[in-house]
Amino acid sequence: GAGVSQSPSNKVTEKGKDVELRCDPISGHTALYWYRQSLGQGLEFLIYFQGNSAPDKSGLPSDRFSAERTGGSVSTLTIQRTQQEDSAVYLCASSFTGSGNTIYFGEGSWLTVV
Amino acid sequence: RKEVEQDPGPFNVPEGATVAFNCTYSNSASQSFFWYRQDCRKEPKLLMSVYSSGNEDGRFTAQLNRASQYISLLIRDSKLSDSATYLCVVNKEDTGRRALTFGSGTRLQVQP
Numbered sequence: 001g002a003g004v005s006q007s008p009s010n011k012v013t014e015k016g017k018d019v020e021l022r023c024d025p026i027s028g029h030t031a032l033y034w035y036r037q038s039l040g041q042g043l044e045f046l047i048y049f050q051g052n053s054a055p056d057k058s059g060l061p062s063d064r065f066s067a068e069r070t071g072g073s074v075s076t077l078t079i080q081r082t083q084q085e086d087s088a089v090y091l092c093a094s095s096f097t098g099s100g101n102t103i104y105f106g107e108g109s110w111l112t113v114v
Numbered sequence: 115r116k117e118v119e120q121d122p123g124p125f126n127v128p129e130g131a132t133v134a135f136n137c138t139y140s141n142s143a144s145q146s147f148f149w150y151r152q153d154c155r156k157e158p159k160l161l162m163s164v165y166s167s168g169n170e171d172g173r174f175t176a177q178l179n180r181a182s183q184y185i186s187l188l189i190r191d192s193k194l195s196d197s198a199t200y201l202c203v204v205n206k207e208d209t210g211r212r213a214l215t216f217g218s219g220t221r222l223q224v225q226p
Binding site: 048 | 148155156157158159160163201203214215216217218219
C-alpha cells in the first residue's frame with residue numbers, strides 16, 4: 001500500500017499475555033519510529049530505527065518492551081507480560097533519511113489489556 | 115525544561131476567529147520544523163512544514179523565529195472543521211539517535 005500499515009488495528013489481551021504489533025513502513029523509508037499514546041495524552045517516544053544503525057531504544061519504558069526491524073523494512077514491537085497500564089494506541093511512523101523529510105504515521109494499533 | 119513546549123489549551127474560539135499557537139524548543143541545533151494535526155482517536159497528519167522565511171497555505175500561516183527558538187501557527191477565519199489538536203514537531207538529524215521531538219499538542223475547539 002501507499003501508506004504506513006499497522007496490524008492489528010485493535011487488540012484486546014489478558015493481563016500477563018504477550019502481544020506483537022506489526023508495522024510495515026512506506027517503501028524506501030529508512031527511518032522508522034514507534035510511539036505510544038494514551039487517551040488524551042501526548043505522543044510518547046518508544047524506539048527509533050535508522051537504516052543499519054543501532055536503534056535508539058531510549059524511550060522503551062521497561063524491559064518488557066522490545067522491537068526489531070528485519071531487513072530494514074517491517075518492524076515488530078513486542079510487549080511481554082502485558083499490564084493494564086500498557087493499554088494505549090501504538091503508532092508507527094516512517095520517513096526518508098534526512099531531518100527535513102515528512103514523517104508519515106500509520107493508523108495505529110489500539111491495545112487494551114484487561 | 116521540555117525539549118518542545120506547547121500550551122495545551124484548550125483554545126475555544128468562535129467560527130471566523132483568528133487564533134495563534136506558539137511552540138518553543140530548547141535545542142538550538144534543531145534543523146526542521148513541522149505542524150501536525152491530530153483529530154480525536156486518529157493518527158497525526160502533517161499540516162505544514164515551517165520554513166525559515168515563513169510560509170502560508172490558505173488560511174494557515176507558519177513562522178519560525180530561530181533567535182527566540184519558537185515557531186508559530188496562525189489560523190485565520192476558523193472553521194468548525196479546524197477543531198483538533200495541533201502538534202509542534204522539531205527535528206534534528208543525528209545519526210543513529212532519535213532526532214524527532216513532538217510537543218504534547220494544543221487543543222483547538224471552534225464553536226458555532
